[in-house]
Amino acid sequence: MSGRDAFERTLAAIYDAMLDDARWPAASALIDEACGVGGNDLFVAEGPEDDRRGLFVGIYSRGQRREDLEREYLEHYFAIDEGVPRFRQLPDEGLAHARDLYTAEELKSSPAYNEALPRGACQDGLRVRLHGPDGSRFAWNLGDPVDSDGWGASRVAMVTGLAPHIRQFVCVRQALMRADARSATATDLLDNSRVGVLHLDRRGRILEVNDRARDILRNGDGLSDREGTLRARAPADQVRLERLLGEALPASNAPALSGSMLLRRSSVLPPFIVHVKPVAAPQPDYGARYVAALILIAEPGRRHRIHPEVVAATLELTPGETQVAVWLAEGKSVREMARATGRTEGAVYRHLKQIYRKQSISRQADLVRLVLSLAR
Incomplete structure (x- = not known):
């Protein structure tokens, strides 16, 4: 299989997994094959820079999840991994060889480098830092090459080519989790009232x-319908929107690409986050109009009808925990919560940790999903 064929096949699998977590293992296996590595993982961090909580989307090797390695790293190595602070200094889509994140002395003495990384077969791997449109940060980690060719130019090019689509996968998954749509088809999403959904031909x-x-x-606050086509309010946003749609709906034989953008509004409300995802065409299509692109419009500042007393009673939370849970579901950041209450960000995160413990969950997205399930 040529490099281009491998890229397009892997890209299609990543896009399929955007709407259904159950398809991610298969996509991950194709990533391993296309990049010539033994495994890869996605890692998200929550919390202030000086108190990050690491969360694995999953460590996978040839499509098999290694939850044992995830637990081991988070419990014993994440807090002492010398490479983590240096990784955080990388720019968006910044790439680093694993060993380059450690000093010469640490390469000899670091438990993370000498114990955790070999067990995960990623001591000779690559690390890619990715930024989401809403300020989120996550890592895509590639395992050791499976042959003696190492990290040659073509292998690195495959990684850098896939990186923006890995970011897009995480962004869309986060948007769907916040909309309580963990697994849904493009048609199912039309029934979801917590996110804007459009089908384009x-x-x-x-x-x-x-x-x-x-x-x-x-x-018409940010986006409107002009005789069946989408129109952004701001000229600069219109240029970006046209580019996104052009990439998702190419006129040539180029691969259809997914992408995201912030869409400014005329009001004081936060901008929309717009995700554009191509949809595979039916074969044959008989010349009929069909759904060729799916658009999701996320609204960070939109308030759902969430009743605090229902949240408190159902989840057995204290008043302080209830306020944090409700605000999080309404789209407030930890910084905004701290500012509104006069507390430190650390105090807000302590409330979150207590809620996680009570509900046996580990992520903000899980808490948002719980609270939104109680919304009316």
């Missing part, structure tokens, strides 16, 4: 919208 014209997207387009 291959010419970029609107086929269907859900109720939330219809309200957004009708209000």
Whole structure:
């Protein structure tokens, strides 16, 4: 299989997994094959820079999840891994060889480098730092090469080519988790009221919208419907939107690409986060109009009808924990919560840790999903 064929096949699998977590193991296995490595993982961190909580989306080797390695690293190595602070200094899509994140002395003495990384077969791996449009940060880690060729130019090019699509995968998954749509088809999403959903045909014209997207387009605050086509309010945003749609709906034989952007609004509300995802065409299509692109419009500042007393009673939370849980589900950041209450960010994170313990969860996305399930 040529490098281009491997890239396009892997890309299609990543896009399939955006709507369904159950498809990620298969996509991960194709990443291993395309990049010529023994495994890869996705890692998300929550919390202030000086008190990060690490969370694995999953360590996978040839499509098999290694939860034992995830637990071992988080419990025994993450807090003392000397390479982590240096990795955080990398720019978006910054790439580093694992050994380059350690000093000469640490290469000899570091428990993380000499114990954890060999067990995960990633001592000779690559690390890629990725930034989300909402300020989130995560890491994509590639394991050791499976042959003696090492990290040659073509192998590194495959990694750098896939990196923006890995970021897009995480961003879309986060948006769907916040909308309580862990697993859904493009059609199922039309029934979800917590995120704006639009279906476009291959010419970029609107086929269907859900109720939330219809309200957004009708209000025209940031995005509107101009005779069946999408129009951004700000000229600069229109240029970016056209580019995103052009990449998702290419006129040539180029691969269809997913992407995201911030869409400014005329009001004081936070910008929309717009995710554009290509949808595979039916074969044959008989010349009919079909869904060729899916658009998700996330609203960080939108308030859901969440009743604190219901959250407190159902989840058995204290008043302080309830306020944090509700605010998080409404889109407030930890920094905003701290500012509103006059507390430190660390105090807010302590509330979150208590909630995680009570609910046997480990991520903000899990808590948001729990609270939104109680919304009316």
